[in-house]
Amino acid sequence: MKNNNYGINRQYKDKLFKFIFGNPDHKEWTLSLYNAINNTNYDNPQDIILTTIENVIYMGMKNDVSFLLDETLSFYEQQSTYNPNMPIRYLIYIGMSYSGYIENNDVSLFTSKTQKLPTPKCICFYNGPEDEPDNITLKLSDSFEHMDADVEVTVHMININNGRNKNLLDACKPLREYAIFIDKTRAYQLQGKSFEDAVGMSIDALPADSVLKSFLLSNKAEVTNMCITEYNAERQMELLRREEQRYGREEGRVEGRAEGRTEGRLSLLFEDVRDGIRTPEQAAIKAGMSLEDFNKAYMDYKV
Numbered sequence: 001m002k003n004n005n006y007g008i009n010r011q012y013k014d015k016l017f018k019f020i021f022g023n024p025d026h027k028e029w030t031l032s033l034y035n036a037i038n039n040t041n042y043d044n045p046q047d048i049i050l051t052t053i054e055n056v057i058y059m060g061m062k063n064d065v066s067f068l069l070d071e072t073l074s075f076y077e078q079q080s081t082y083n084p085n086m087p088i089r090y091l092i093y094i095g096m097s098y099s100g101y102i103e104n105n106d107v108s109l110f111t112s113k114t115q116k117l118p119t120p121k122c123i124c125f126y127n128g129p130e131d132e133p134d135n136i137t138l139k140l141s142d143s144f145e146h147m148d149a150d151v152e153v154t155v156h157m158i159n160i161n162n163g164r165n166k167n168l169l170d171a172c173k174p175l176r177e178y179a180i181f182i183d184k185t186r187a188y189q190l191q192g193k194s195f196e197d198a199v200g201m202s203i204d205a206l207p208a209d210s211v212l213k214s215f216l217l218s219n220k221a222e223v224t225n226m227c228i229t230e231y232n233a234e235r236q237m238e239l240l241r242r243e244e245q246r247y248g249r250e251e252g253r254v255e256g257r258a259e260g261r262t263e264g265r266l267s268l269l270f271e272d273v274r275d276g277i278r279t280p281e282q283a284a285i286k287a288g289m290s291l292e293d294f295n296k297a298y299m300d301y302k303v
Contacts, residue, residue, distance in 0.1 A: 015064055015078055015226060016178075016182075016223060016226045016227060017064060017065070017076075017078035017125065017178070018052070018064045018065055018078075019219075019222065019223070019226060020174060020178060020212065020215075021033055021065050021076065021174070022050060022052050022064065022065035022067075024050055026215070027045035027046065027048045027050075028045040029174040029211070030045070030048055030050075030065070030067060031043075031044075031045045031047075031048055031069075032172045032173065032174055032175075033076070033172050033174065033175055034048075034067075034069060034074060035171070035172070036168055036171035036172035036175065037074075037121075037123060037168070038072075038121075040070075042069065042070070047069055047070070048067050048068070048069050049067060049068040049069070050065075050066075050067045051066045051067055051068055051073065051097055051100070051101070052064070052065055052066050052067070053066070053093065053096055053097065053100075063075075063077075063093050063096075064076060064077045064078055065077075066093065066097055068101075068118055071118045071119060072118055072119050072120075072121055073097060073098075073101070073117075073118040073119065073120050073121070074120075074121045074123070075090055075093055075094065075097075075120065075121065075122045075123065076123050076124075076125065077089070077090075077123070077124045077125070078124075078125045078126075078127065079124055079125070079126050079127075079128065079157075080126075080127055080128040080129075081128050081130075082126065082128065082130060082132055082136075082157075083124075084138060084142070085143065086124050086138050086155045086157070087122075087138050087139060087140035087142075087143065087153040087154070087155050088140065088143060088153075090122045090140075090153050090155055091140060091151075091153050094120055094122075094153070098117060101117065101118070102117075122153065122154065122155040122156065123155070123156050123157075123158060124138070124155050124156070124157040124158070125157075125158055125160045125175075126157050126158065126159050126160065126161075127159075127160050127161050127179060127182050127183075128161075129186065132157075132159050133159065134158070134159045134164055134165050135156065135157065135158055135159070135165070136156075136157040137154060137155070137156060137157075138154070138155040138156075138157055139152060139153070139154055139155075140152055140153035140154075160175060160178075160179050161179060161182075161183065162179045162180050162182075162183035173211055174211055174212055177206055177210050177211065177212045177213075178212065180202075180205075180206065181202050181203070181206065181212070181216070184198075184201070184202040184205050185198045185199055185202040185227060188201050188202060195224055195227060195228050196224055198227075199220065199223060199224045199227055200220065203216045203217055203220065203223075265287070266287055266297065269283040269286055269287055270283075270297075270298055273298060280294060280295060280298065
């Protein structure tokens with residue numbers, strides 16, 4: 001009998017989306033996606049300079065794909081759940097990316113001349129199970145307590161589930177096949193198939209002329225483990241949201257909301273420890289708890 005109770009394999013911590021569209025060996029897929037998004041017709045994949053932030057995890061967040069092409073700095077993220085806080089995440093990614101750009105290109109910020117920077121373009125590709133609109137515009141200003149803010153970040157969330165935004169998916173064959181693969185893997189799992197079987201069957205279901213099929217087949221182990229990682233992370237966040245909603249419904253008061261937020265933050269710290277992002281000592285300090293109390297709570301959480 002196959003065991004479906006998988007843990008997260010840290011060796012395959014990147015997302016499948018990044019594995020495909022942030023792959024330096026297949027920049028033609030990244031270029032196809034860029035052309036489809038921007039209605040352009042660039043034809044040299046080597047013009048793309050990948051700027052994805054590697055080996056950096058900040059507050060549990062990791063950049064998916066970013067790259068420079070024709071003075072445009074594109075940030076592409078994939079999400080399987082609707083997240084209105086994506087502009088906050090992009091603000092962090094943009095700051096880190098421009099910091100690197102300024103350093104690498106010897107841009108001086110201490111002159112009387114305005115320094116030109118590549119234009120940022122922020123896209124979030126949604127492929128979760130919920131029936132979200134085809135397109136949603138998310139703004140950083142919606143997160144501010146006051147509306148007269150001097151900083152803004154706009155993120156365009158695009159639903160790429162199979163059958164949605166058809167013109168975009170038709171214009172980018174790798175994206176369409178990625179959407180089909182995710183859709184079929186999810187469907188096979190709902191039928192009770194294991195992850196290994198669902199992934200294998202989904203790859204087999206891709207057409208013979210698929211641009212991704214041979215790539216996915218040759219990297220099947222990595223693909224399977226990335227899907228497992230994404231599924232477990234998605235499920236944990238869903239459980240966390242449900243728990244916070246339950247606390248919110250029960251309290252109806254400021255004190256209760258604070259308690260719900262505390263529970264939520266503690267759960268995220270438990271996940272950080274489980275995934276190796278923080279040590280128990282670091283998480284305990286962050287939670288304002290003694291190491292002994294944190295470890296006890298963590299063991300209760302695992303049970």
